[in-house]
Amino acid sequence: MSALFRLTSRAVALQRSAALNQAAAVRLCRSIKTSPKKDETVAAPASVTTEDFANPNPKNWISYGFDYKTEAEDRKATKSTFFFAVTLCLVWGTFYWSYLPDTKLRDWAQREGFLELRRREEAGVDLISPNYVDPEKIVLPSDEDLGQTEIII
Numbered sequence: 418m419s420a421l422f423r424l425t426s427r428a429v430a431l432q433r434s435a436a437l438n439q440a441a442a443v444r445l446c447r448s449i450k451t452s453p454k455k456d457e458t459v460a461a462p463a464s465v466t467t468e469d470f471a472n473p474n475p476k477n478w479i480s481y482g483f484d485y486k487t488e489a490e491d492r493k494a495t496k497s498t499f500f501f502a503v504t505l506c507l508v509w510g511t512f513y514w515s516y517l518p519d520t521k522l523r524d525w526a527q528r529e530g531f532l533e534l535r536r537r538e539e540a541g542v543d544l545i546s547p548n549y550v551d552p553e554k555i556v557l558p559s560d561e562d563l564g565q566t567e568i569i570i
Contacts, residue, residue, distance in 0.1 A: 476488070483494035519525065537544050 478488045481495040484490040
């Protein structure tokens with residue numbers, strides 16, 4: 418019942434937040450100007466240097482952070498870094514890790530347990546010995562220590 422109450426209260430809260438976000442989006446939108454006048458701003462021409470004439474089609478190059486001077490070196494370093502990180506580390510690392518041998522010997526312990534059970538079944542012995550732990554080493558509380566404690570077997 419409480420889960421149903423939580424679910425409905427979350428749904429109501431989600432509807433309220435969606436309505437508030439929609440109202441805020443309507444208030445934040447810009448109005449469209451329909452007047453024929455253009456803005457009264459004047460664009461100043463950029464200063465022209467000899468480098469601009471030498472390279473008439475400049476590229477807007479943004480570095481990936483590996484080399485800030487040459488674009489070719491930056492791209493080469495980026496591609497090699499991602500190749501080593503993704504292909505070699507993630508793909509081949511996962512492949513290597515998944516085929517590692519059983520270091521905690523879980524498979525061996527389970528196999529050994531099944532062999533021991535088969536041996537005991539064929540010998541006609543109890544599967545688990547009642548004296549697996551020496552009864553003389555087990556210390557049980559006396560009746561006086563237990564008092565009125567209920568013992569469930």
